[in-house]
Amino acid sequence: MYRVLIAAFTVIIVLVSSTPSFAGPVTEIYARIRTHTLENAPDIRSAKATLGQKQAGLYTSWTRWLPRADVQLSQSRIQDFSILTGGSLGSATPFTPTEVSLSRWALNINVPIYRRSVHAGLLQAYAEKSFFEENLNIKTSEVQWKLRSLFGAYLFQTYKFLSLGKSTEFAETSLKEAKLRFELGERTKVDVLRAEANLSSLVAKALSAEQESTAALTAMFEYAGLDRQDLKISSEDAFQDAINEFSNIEELFKILNQYIADGNIAGMGERIARLSPLYRNYLSNESLADSRARSATVQEWPELILQGSINKQAQTWGEAFSPDNRSRSISVVLSVPIFSGGSLFSTTKEQNRMNEVSRIKTDSDIMHLKSELEEDITRIMAMKKALQSHTLNLAKNEELVRLSQNSYRLGKTTLLELQAAQNDLLDAKVTLAETKINLSVLLRKFAWNLGVQTE
16 A cells, blocks of 8 residues: 555656646746746736726726716606696686697706715725735735745655655565564564554555645645646655755845844835835725725715706607707806714714724734744744754764664664664654745745845
């Protein structure tokens, strides 16, 4: 069973997909996936569609300032007794109104010289467009660390699976040897049981790592907008080389060292305010919230509009459209709200409180961003030292396994000691790979928060 699991990964590096085809070094594969993600990721496509909607909404808001012309056509049949029943002719009823058929057309023009709701709607449309432009920029630029995080998680989990598979093969060999030596009287039953327990533990870990690898691949493809397929690697050593290549951070450290070495986020405030995608997003979100708050008071403002009308009514459509006797009017109308039950004070207070809430949220978000950057600097420095420590630890464990194998062949080391050394080596390899990938992702996220382009 264990060999079947390992055989599933014993092919060359290739991504089988019904969409694009990927093959080659891991950095080239990642670059192609990244290009596909920028074009097809659901988050990015959704952000583009939303921005397109807001751009159309901005044009719609501008049209609210333009004159509006409406044509009305009506055909009616009327017998009007109001002149008789209204009392203006006294009690006499000298005639009976004739039932007539009337055709009427009218052209009405309405021009808002100033209407607060239109003005506030236009300002909100600009704020929404700006906010969703920043949102699209975030969704696009965060690919440089988010996709790397997902791809790195897949690399790590699969490498862990392959490493466990290699250890499982050795554990199988050790179990067979322990059983043989037990039959020859050179080992006890305890040695056999320990070998079986070690093998069972490694198999369980391998199965868990396989599931985690599959889940990591699925998560990456869902984010990238790719169909679920398999990314397969030839061997543990080839995968280790792929991780080393993928998580290379030398050039990245050269770019970011000036910020990491300083460690003073307050001194980088100007840069963060100008270039950080999150910082700009917080400001545009505050601007959007303020523009929406204006809608609370739009009914309290005076309104000035220009109205015009041309119409004619006659008994036939031919007479109605004849050029003579057309009625027309033009007027400038100023509407000033005088009394609304005190809503002017309540809506103004409502708007001020909404503005206050948005400012508090923005200040809190910016403070959190700066705190996160400071914490990231501490984590980067700690992880860099841990990387050096894990590298030395791996070299020591490799040497320890080599010496333990020689001692075991000579009968100077027990099987339990050899297995412990091999398990320590496995842990050292997995920990080092995980640290490399995590540091690579953390550096890129730190760069993204600062507005530093890394890819």
